[in-house]
Structure formats: structure tokens, C-alpha cells
Amino acid sequence: MKxxxxxxxxxxxxxxxxxxGLMGPVPHLPILNESIRNTYFHVALWLAMTTLLFxxxxxxxxxxxxxxxxxxxxxxxxxxxxxxxxxLGCLSGSVWANFTWGDPWPNxxxxxxxxxxxxxxxxxxxxxxxxxxxxxxxxxxxxxxxFAFAVFVPxxxxxxxLTDSLHPGSGGNSTFGSYDMNNxxxxxxxxxxxxxxxxxxWLAELRIRIKRINRFREEDFLKVDKS
Amino acid sequence: MNIIKNxxxxxxxxxxxxxxxxxxxxxxxxxxxxxLRADGKIWVVVAVxxxxxxxxxxxxxxxxxxxxxIEKELKIK
Numbered sequence: 149m150k151x152x153x154x155x156x157x158x159x160x161x162x163x164x165x166x167x168x169g170l171m172g173p174v175p176h177l178p179i180l181n182e183s184i185r186n187t188y189f190h191v192a193l194w195l196a197m198t199t200l201l202f203x204x205x206x207x208x209x210x211x212x213x214x215x216x217x218x219x220x221x222x223x224x225x226x227x228x229x230x231x232x233x234x235x236l237g238c239l240s241g242s243v244w245a246n247f248t249w250g251d252p253w254p255n256x257x258x259x260x261x262x263x264x265x266x267x268x269x270x271x272x273x274x275x276x277x278x279x280x281x282x283x284x285x286x287x288x289x290x291x292x293x294x295f296a297f298a299v300f301v302p303x304x305x306x307x308x309x310l311t312d313s314l315h316p317g318s319g320g321n322s323t324f325g326s327y328d329m330n331n332x333x334x335x336x337x338x339x340x341x342x343x344x345x346x347x348x349x350w351l352a353e354l355r356i357r358i359k360r361i362n363r364f365r366e367e368d369f370l371k372v373d374k375s
Numbered sequence: 376m377n378i379i380k381n382x383x384x385x386x387x388x389x390x391x392x393x394x395x396x397x398x399x400x401x402x403x404x405x406x407x408x409x410x411l412r413a414d415g416k417i418w419v420v421v422a423v424x425x426x427x428x429x430x431x432x433x434x435x436x437x438x439x440x441x442x443x444x445i446e447k448e449l450k451i452k
């Protein structure tokens with residue numbers, strides 16, 4: 149994980165996304181107008197968040213099967229950076245919705261689902277902070293994390309599609325994928341997703357390393373204390 | 376040494392991206408109308424955002440090397 153190349157790749161991709169995303173050609177659509185460029189930032193953030201939370205869940209499963217506390221560190225920090233993206237996604241979505249749907253928080257199933265999802269992950273952090281014992285905390289939080297992701301996916305991806313939603317792909321609205329997404333958008337959209345995922349991983353990685361340093365120091369301190 | 380290498384890579388990548396933008400301006404006939412003045416100067420905004428982002432990235436890389444140094448000191452693999 150400590151290799152530098154993917155961080156450089158992340159910076160290059162995001163620079164490309166910023167420059168080409170703001171100035172590259174986009175399809176001309178009514179109401180959306182130039183705000184379609186938000187796809188590269190707002191939509192890509194959500195997809196990156198889902199990836200981060202999924203990876204977090206994978207590490208929770210790995211912790212449960214291995215009992216290695218490091219896997220739990222990874223899971224918790226990935227969940228934190230995913231949550232960070234989720235809050236950013238809600239805020240950026242509010243700005244976008246205000247100018248295209250005329251309301252910063254239209255009571256859209258996808259928005260409410262996302263809000264509930266964020267609360268679920270906040271509860272995850274709360275749960276973690278309520279245990280003193282490390283192994284106990286890790287075990288219970290891991291189980292919770294798996295359930296959290298299992299609830300989170302239907303909340304923001306499946307339930308909104310079953311009812312009327314303003315978001316594309318729901319209740320008779322076309323998805324970006326089938327009609328609106330053209331190759332100009334794809335050229336920036338896919339690098340954007342990868343770039344944001346890498347950036348989230350980077351944030352999480354730094355926090356994991358700091359956590360490990362702290363743990364190492366604590367153990368060192370205990371050793372000195374005993375001798 | 377690592378950090379210098381990082382910054383070097385960064386600069387190369389920025390040059391590669393910006394070189395593209397500059398190359399597009401060469402064939403315009405209007406004098407003084409380079410890309411940064413065209414399109415209602417929106418390119419200036421793009422440049423500012425890019426500069427801010429590069430600043431954030433450099434900051435992240437420095438943080439990265441600081442954490443790495445502490446790890447080396449404590450001999451954490």
C-alpha cells in the first residue's frame with residue numbers, strides 16, 4: 149500500500165478531471181445545461197463512496213475470519229473516508245438540486261435513503277467509540293459494518309428505483325447510462341470515478357498509518373512500564 | 376529525495392496537461408486571444424482550481440513523507 153505510484157496517478161487523474169471536466173465538450177440538455185458537468189464530481193463521489201464502503205465491508209469480513217486487528221483498522225478508516233464522501237455528496241447534491249430541481253432537499257427517495265445511510269454509518273462510528281476493549285470493539289463493529297452495507301445498498305440504489313424519484317434511472321426517468329451518457333462524458337466520468345476512489349483510499353491510508361503509529365507507541369509505552 | 380522525485384513527477388504531469396491547452400491556442404488567428412482570455416475567461420477559473428488542487432496534492436504528499444519518516448524512526452514495517 150505504501151507505493152507512491154497510485155497517489156501520483158490519483159493526482160494526475162483528478163487534474164485531468166478538473167481541467168477536462170470543466171472545459172471539455174458535454175451534451176447539450178435542457179434544464180441541466182452546463183450543470184451536467186457535476187456528473188464528474190457529484191455522481192463520481194457517490195460511486196467512489198460505495199466502493200470505499202464495500203472495501204470496508206470486505207475488510208470487516210476479513211477481520212472476522214482472521215482476527216487480525218489491522219484488518220479492523222482498515223475497515224474503520226475506509227468507512228470514515230466513505231462517510232466523508234457521503235456528506236460531501238449530500239452537500240454538493242443540495243447545491244445542484246437547488247438549481248435544477250428548485251429545492252435544496254426535494255423529498256426524493258434517493259436523498260432520504262442517502263441521509264438514512266449516512267446516519268447508519270454515523271452509528272457505526274458511535275458504536276466503535278463505545279467499547280474500551282479493542283478486540284471486542286473490532287468484532288461487534290465488524291458485524292455491524294457488514295449489516296450496514298447490506299442495508300445501505302438497497303437504500304440508495306434499489307428502493308429509489310422502485311418508486312418515483314427525480315434521480316435518473318428511477319420511476320420512468322431514463323438513466324444517465326442509457327440515453328444521456330455519451331462518449332464525451334465517459335471520457336472524463338470513468339477517470340473521475342477512479343481518481344476519487346484513489347483519493348479516498350489515500351485519505352484512509354494516511355489515517356491507518358497514524359493509527360498504527362499510535363498503537364505502536366502505546367505498546368512501547370506499556371513495555372517500558374512493565375520493565 | 377523521495378519528495379523531490381514526487382514533485383518532479385507532478386510538474387511533468389501538469390506540463391503534459393497544460394501543454395495540451397496551450398497547443399490548442401496556436402492556430403487561432405485573432406491576436407491576443409490566447410485560451411486564458413477566451414470563453415469569458417473561464418479558463419482562468421479552471422487554472423485557479425487546478426492550482427488549488429495542486430496545492431492540496433503537494434500538501435498530501437508532504438504529510439505522506441512525514442508519516443513515512445515517523446514510521447521509519449519507529450521501525451514500523
